[in-house]
Amino acid sequence: MNAAEITDLFTRADGQYLCARWGRPIVPVVFGVEDSTLQTVKGAIEAVVALANHKMAETDPELGANLMVFFFRDWAELLDVPNLDRLVEGLEPLVARLQAADANQYRVFRFDTANAIRAAFVFIRMDAALSDVPAETLALSQAVQVILLWSDTAFTDRSALAVAGDHTILRPEIGAIIRAAYDPVLPAVATDPAHALRLAARIAPQS
Incomplete structure (x- = not known):
């Protein structure tokens, strides 16, 4: 290119x-999937992190996990996740906007004092379109889109x-x-x- x-x-x-x-090692955690899909998602993240020659870790000293991936069927489910509103500012109006737009995915990034990525939240609503996508493809796509802050x-x-x-x-x-x-x-x-x-x-x- x-x-x-x-x-x-x-x-x-x-x-x-x-x-x-990312300005720190990536520590992923995945919610809302079976064990087999969990390994697929984490494997995709590991592969992309290795491609970038970046690092992963067992825990983040500030957040525990700094890359949180959520799979769900309805945006409203996010409002029931304990303490998520503390991690994602403006969660309730964000959910309302995503529901109105009929969105099936969204990513939120948080940054450190140098403006490098320090945390990311990936939200994936498994609608009919995404349900037809193989897990490996969906996982790789999300891993790529979270390894850098690309244009919207x-x-x-x-x-x-x-x-x-x-x-x-x-x-x-x-x-x-x-x-x-x-x-x-x-x-x-x-x-x-x-x-x-x-x-x-x-x-x-x-x-």
Whole structure:
């Protein structure tokens, strides 16, 4: 991908360029699924974290778990989750907006003092459309979308995933961007579009 295409992936609907990565090891916890699906989701997260050359941990010293993934059938179920309103500010009006929009997924990020990602909450309402998606595909898609703060329109027109034979895989160019964004030389947070040039330089074919 060239710099312009990368810029689009991190330019939000309001025109702001913003790319942020995790500033601490990721500690996931998954709610609302059977054990087999739990392993699928955690396996996808582990694979994407390894791709980024980032780290996972057993516990987060501040939150215990800092990546919380919720599967459910109705948005209203979130209002019954103990203490979730303390972790996600404005939970009740958010649920009302998502219900009105008939949304089937949403992600909330929290940031540290340097504006790197310190926590994320992934909400997945298993409607008819998502119920038809294989667990492996759904898990990989969510893992990719939570490893970086992408634009809110990044994957509107084209998925981060591709089909290869009988398997769904991460598109190689998206994987390359994830790896590049976690280069320790680059900042954890960037608001200057010139950052996309630095990403592009890291994924350009080497002669």
